Amino acid sequence: MGEVTRTVTIEGNEQGFATTKLDALLSWARKYSLFQYPFVTACCGMEFMAAVSPRFDIARFGAEAPRFSPRQSDVLWVVGTISQRQAPVLRRIYEQMMEPKWVIAFGTCASCGGFYDNYTTVPGLDKIIPCDVYIPGCPPRPEAVFDGLMLLQDKIASGDRSPGVVKPRQDPALAKSDLVTLRTSAGRAE
Template sequence: MGEVKTIVGAASGESFFTTKFESLLAWARKYSLFQYPFATACCGMEFFSVAGPRYDIARFGAEAPRFSPRQSDVLWVVGTISQRQGPALKRIYEQMAEPKWVVSFGTCASCGGFYDNYTTIPGVDKIVPVDVYIPGCPPRPEAVLDGLMLLMEKIQNGNREPVTVLPKVVPEQAQLRGKRALPVTRGDKEGA
């Protein structure tokens, strides 16, 4: 779908934008996401922490939750979804207006997690199409922000292929794993 590019005039120092209407619309959409949190389990605590001042999801224009599907752009499926909850989740998705996106938050939402039994849906993509999978039990807030940024990128590019947040590898840990040495503590790292 393209990008919104700023071009700075070399002589005057003034800037102007070049874009297509679809790109401008996508740019506006990705910075004004209204979320519907469908939180059912322990992952909900981590979801709420992302909204707090420490992680500050408001920076991305995505701080406003809406508890009406008709006012929502992004359905966050947060936690375990049981067979009984499945039809309600599907109905909420169907009530959202287009364009709409779905984020699967945590292992339980993505594949059922360790609830490998008849009561739990083994992944919400069996019910609704998922745009972004965020792994973790629960995912760390940084991973949630990574997922949100991936979604924003998809919105800008018009890409509807599902994507997954990849785990972050801490360089020191990766190195130590290779050498089979003891892990470095925070105090060691900071020289304390």
């Protein structure tokens, strides 16, 4: 993460104007207002709910607003196993989305079929539609989801459409100093 280089040119002058490239400005606006279409089919949905809910709060990234019409969405979150029977539905939803559009494969099943190596499961949504970011994990932790989201934001800013994969973090935290201590309002450690 964070390997992507960005160049946004901002030049000031005495009159207080700033100029930038239109593309860079548009990309900057897009990366912080990603309307999502959640295509949630399986147990990964629980972890998706955690990522969206206040504790982890996907709204910090400007990506919280769900649009249940694909025509109003920017990011298609494919969360869970895609069965052969659902494949035409998924492709139709992707085709209905307006450009520019991005796809995130949430979890191992959406990325590659996971352990459902059988007659009923599509072995990864990239067999059906293009994919921008793969988030491995069964299910991925919300931290991995945000790594994926930030990777997508970097890609949007730099105009990079090649697929990216979220790298695993060191998990669980091994040193005590890596742990977060939660405190109640009384100041008592929980």
